[in-house]
Amino acid sequence: MDMSWALIGSITDIPRRGARCVETPRGKVAVFRTAEDRIFAIEDHCPHKGGPLSQGIVHGAAVTCPLHNWVISLETGKALGADEGSVRTIPVKVEGDQLFIALASEAKAHRAA
Incomplete structure (x- = not known):
């Protein structure tokens, strides 16, 4: 797949266990930094009700949506558990x-x- 890369800043722009949003031509992207300094990027809306995942709590390689506590894998983008x-x-x-x-x-x- 042809890809171009966009510089979005420095790793230190994102707090550990935090996120920041980036506007792209295809919508908002949430960029996460784990406690271990792993970096992930996913669409910034929960598949449940569209909650802002960038405002969720990062734990391990997952984020919990701030609206209804759905847990989303940062590695796969899939909802975890029964969701x-x-x-x-x-x-x-x-x-x-x-x-x-x-x-x-x-x-x-x-x-x-």
């Missing part, structure tokens, strides 16, 4: 302390059902 649904994950790369997210070409973009 069903998913959000699109976005590739991220770290070079030094700089963060980049992938901006996939629209023609080949994959969207989770």
Whole structure:
């Protein structure tokens, strides 16, 4: 898949166990930093009622939605436990302390059902 990378800032712009939002041509993306400094990016809306995942609580490699406590895997974008649904994950790369997210070409973009 053809990808271009967009610089979104430094790893230190995101607090540990926190997130920040990035506007992309395809909508808001939440970029998360875990306690172990792992970086993930997913769509910033819960598959349940559209809650802002960027405002949720990060624990391990998951985030809990602030509206109805759904837990979403940062690795797969899938709801965990008994809940069903998913959000699109976005590739991220770290070079030094700089963060980049992938901006996939629209023609080949994959969207989770």
